[in-house]
Amino acid sequence: MSDSVLFQALVYLAAAVLCVPIARRLGLGSVLGYLIAGVLIGPHVLKLVGHGAHVMHFAEFGVVMMLFLVGLELKPSLLWELRKPIFGLGGLQVLGTAAAVAGAALAFGVDWRLAVAVGLVAAMSSTAIVLQSLGEKGLLKTAGGQASFAVLLFQDLAVIPILAVFPLLAVGAVTAPAAEGSSRPGWLQALFVFGAVGLIVLAGRFVVRPLFRLLAETRLREVFTAFALLLVVAIASLMVTVGLSPALGTFLAGVVLADSEYRHELESDIEPFKGLLLGLFFISVGAEIDFHLLVERPLLVAGLLVGVLALKAGVMYGIARGFGLDRPGRWLTALGLAQVGEFAFVLINVGEQQRVWGAEVSRPLVAVVALSMLVTPALFVLLERVVLPRVSGGGAARPHDAVAHDDAAxxxxxxxxxxxxxxxxxxxxxxxxxxxxxxxxxxxxxxxxxxxxxxxxxxxxxxxxxxxxxxxxxxxxxxxxxxxxxxxxxxxxxxxxxxxxxxxxxxxxxxxxxxxxxxxxxxxxxxxxxxxxxxxxxxxxxxxxxxxxxxxxxxxxxxxxxxxxxxxxxxxxxxxxxxxxxxxxxxxxxxxxxxxxGVSTGEKDPGWDNETLRAEVKGRAAPPTTTDQAS
Amino acid sequence: MAGRRILVQLAHPVLERSRVNRRLAEAAREVEGVTLNDLYERYPSLRIDVRREQRLLAEHDVIVFQHPFYWYSVPALLKEWQDLVLEHGWAYGAKGHHLDGKVTLNAVSTGGPKEAYQPEGYNRFTMRQLLSPWEATARLCRMRFLAPFVVHGALGFETAEQVAPQVHDYRRLLEALRDDAVDLERAAAAQLLNAPLDAVLEAKEVSA
Missing domain, CATH: 3.40.50.720 (NAD(P)-binding Rossmann-like Domain)
Structure with a gap:
């Protein structure tokens, strides 16, 4: 019974519909609602669904689509405008966090390659959670919100080189069975990365746009939607075939199409799928949390979690301060970006395929990442209710006013x-x-x-x-x-x-x-x-x-x-x-x-103009009856 | 035959406060074959689209200027309309023949009572005398000028019932004009169209 697709859909949708509004009503945000829904239906509480792995696989498409949309938003002009915060703040955040986490790992005696890889994973924050939370709370336009956006943007960009670097960090000693598509030597894999990237850029420039034009002329909206989905799915498949992250490919495709005239149509077509699948993704993250591990080694997980959060927040606070952000902004970026994001799941996945690490490393990593996302809404609540009221002159962060239900016209x-x-x-x-x-x-x-x-x-x-x-x-x-x-x-x-x-x-x-x-x-x-x-x-x-x-x-x-x-x-x-x-x-x-x-063009108001009348009068010997219009 | 097409040129700067003209206009709007052109609604900044107005004039056989009587004349926009739309070479003059033979009249509301608009009344002049500029305009444009349809004492009206008889007469007049059931000779000679309305309409019916 529990294997039937309908039943699964029932469970997931019901969990989402029940938990998300409750979470939002409690001021916790929709992301936490999804995560809690996942925990509830997961193998450790209600056991309605098994391990979320296969659903997660499907739901990762939400992340893929989100990246496509992020790419679509990323016009070169916007990049240029935000170049300083993106590359300054963002660059320092990624490098600083990676270095700090890697340093800590080294101190615990971890192999340097593994340490660097874990550091890079930890540097990622959750674009989905943070942007959604900032948007919901109306903080996106504040200085801290803008800085957060810039950092997230850089992280999105940084995924590309990180994915390219990962094969080089593979620890030779691990002899797990070769995952599909990753049996190539590191340099060949790197070559594949650049080949696939080039293909997407070229196709986006010269093939996809004329196709869109053709389809737009049919004026069949569903065909357009179908093609938008097809595009995303096709790129994702290509990426999987060459052993790369589908998210990376669609992100690139998004950037390539960012200045096309069909950007907004694409956005509105993909947006609902993204929302739903992203919700599914968060649910499966919730279901994925390995509670056995939590029970077996609670100290390890808790230590890792607190360590990562503290390191990330500390590094970010320092950088934000260095960039002259106001105090609310510093706290917003530090606490807001402290979690490890959905990209980390992608990277952990790829790392496993590339034999950077095995399951004994990836399992606690997944747990820590998921938990860090789980505590993010709590951090936002802390930020909003405790930190911001103290560090700002008030008004920097406030909940939406309750609108009196009046029947204004x-x-x-x-x-x-x-x-x-x-x-x-x-x-x-x-x-x-x-x-x-x-x-x-x-x-x-x-x-x-x-x-x-x-x-x-x-x-x-x-x-x-x-x-x-x-x-x-x-x-x-x-x-x-x-x-x-x-x-x-x-x-x-x-x-x-x-x-x-x-x-x-x-x-x-x-x-x-x-x-x-x-x-x-x-x-x-x-x-x-x-x-x-x-x-x-x-x-x-x-x-x-x-x-x-x-x-x-x-x-x-x-x-x-x-x-x-x-x-x-x-x-x-x-x-x-x-x-x-x-x-x-x-x-x-x-x-x-x-x-x-023009006096005689007829374009002005001849009613006030007596040129023709004078001409007519002059042309006659005796004043006719039509001369009583005074001039 | 489809009947004569009637254009009602409504000029009232605050129609929402009007007691008479608003109701007359509503009645006119309901008469088939009538085009109601609400000038202050169409040209709130007093900028008249001359070509549109001329096109409307050309498309209709009867032109009714419906307005309150302001200082023994028309509201400012209608005067501006007159100045700009009735162009030399279009409406009058050696080459201006677009209005030839059309029928025109004023449908007017006045604050004062009927008795005031008499040689012995306090306004000294009759409605026809005061409207003589419009009669002259009609003549110059070679149109047939009829006596005005006048609702006197508009300041005294409060309810729709009080205006109902006049509204009823106005509707009858417009329908008769549309159906060519008006004795134009008598209508042109009359002092007002209201008083002899029955006579004007019936005479035609008898003669027909």
């Missing part, structure tokens, strides 16, 4: 420069507004001024529901960050399809993205100001006020028409788009020139 996301004007205007006109904003200082200030503003992340469905989206008449999207804004727009469109959205757009790109999501009312935030300034400039240069005003109004009309017109070409080739944009610009400028100068 309007729900507004973002209460910055744009949102404040709109929100206050609506309130003054007698429409209650529920506002969600993520800037703690701003929220506090506005509340002291008597505004009902809630601290909360509008990209969370539960908050949108609590804010009353189901009954609201209007959703005002005034978030300045385009990524977040589009995310929220998508969420609202999906879950409240009948709720009209009025959105602020930062620029044309943002405008088109909101438009694609299906937002009908989009307002570019700088347009109004620019028109007013232009109008003032024309007046300064001698135009009559009314004329200048009408020029500005007409400019807006032309500009909006051109913007809508160009929307047809956003999916096209760059060259087609450019040609059309150039044409539109020329038309636009000609029309505006006529407005300003």
């Amino acid at each position: 309007v729900v507004m996301a973002g209460f910055g420069r744009v949102g404040q004007v709109v929100g206050r205007m609506l309130r003054m006109a007698g429409h209650p507004v529920t506002v969600l904003d993520l800037d703690p200082a701003m929220v506090d200030l506005l509340r002291r001024l008597g505004q009902s503003v809630y601290y909360g992340d509008a990209s969370r469905l539960d908050l949108l529901v609590a804010a009353g989206c189901a009954r609201a008449k209007l959703f005002v999207l005034a978030i300045d960050d385009p990524e977040k804004s589009v995310e929220v727009a998508e969420l609202v469109r999906r879950h409240f399809p009948n709720l009209p959205i009025l959105a602020r757009a930062r620029n044309r790109g943002h405008y088109y993205r909101l438009r694609r999501v299906g937002v009908a009312g989009i307002f570019r935030e700088t347009l109004g100001t620019s028109l007013e300034l232009g109008e003032a400039a024309l007046r300064q240069l001698g135009s009559r006020a009314h004329t200048a005003h009408r020029v500005a109004l007409r400019w807006r009309e032309h500009d909006e028409a051109a913007l809508e017109d160009m929307a047809r070409f956003t999916g096209e080739d760059q060259s087609v788009w450019l040609a059309e944009a150039k044409k539109a610009l020329e038309n636009f400028e000609r029309a505006m020139r006529d407005e300003l100068t």
